[in-house]
Amino acid sequence: MKAAVIVFPGSNCDRDLADAIAKVSGARPAMIWHRETELPDGLDLIAIPGGFSYGDYLRSGAMAARSPVMQAVVAAASQGRAVLGICNGFQVLTEAGLLPGALMRNAGLNFVCRPVALTVENNQSIFTSQYSAGESITIPVAHHDGNYVADAATLDRLEGEGRVALRYAEPVNGSARDIAGVLNDAGNVLGMMPHPERVIEAEQGGTDGRRMFEAALMALA
């Protein structure tokens, strides 16, 4: 699997994400700086990491979504390349228009940083095929702006089309309908607030994130 991790000023989960991809796939992803205007040829997976790109100026993910490399990412996504955005990466994908909705300040105003229980709602996607439908998994979150917001019609459509990939199984941030991760309409782009790259081997205290990368490897390699 040929993967790339996009790196913005202020990204801080880029190396964890690269390590997770490398450990599962056996190949180091390319690290792509935000000023690049082209992506390497033949990429299978583009991963957008967590962090605080551009210091969360204006809105979380807003500046990163307009950075040069994101035009190439949007083009690649529209050609069907797999794109995974985690935490700030999810915020960037919504700001770039690749995913619907927006991520607002947590309802409780606090930064939430702890393992949370999730339910796998859709196990048919590139990223979730190695989980069972309805399976309960535990993956840590670490965010201030994870409160997913969209209008009721959009939420209905996401649920009706099976595009809610992951839901919180406990109160976390006030997200509409407890949405923790959503897919685009073609199913090749997933944005999620929890950090699967932080739970890929037992030393990290859990392994529930590993199957996300294994699923991508199986689908894309």
Added chain:
Amino acid sequence: MKAVVTVTLKNGVLDPQGRAIESALHGLGFAGVASARAGKIIELELADGTSRETVEAMAKQLLANTVIENFRIDMP
């Protein structure tokens, strides 16, 4: 010339920061605060002759996230 873009949350979008401000005002003893909404103001110093349409495009493409926010442009 100057343009001022005021960005506010759409009605119906829950505003956690506004709520915290509201409850803090209550805590300070200010009675009669029914609600508070937080937004932001962006002041632009522009080349003379810049059109309102151009500023609107700036607001739509970057300054506001129209999924959750409205904007108002004030310019001469």
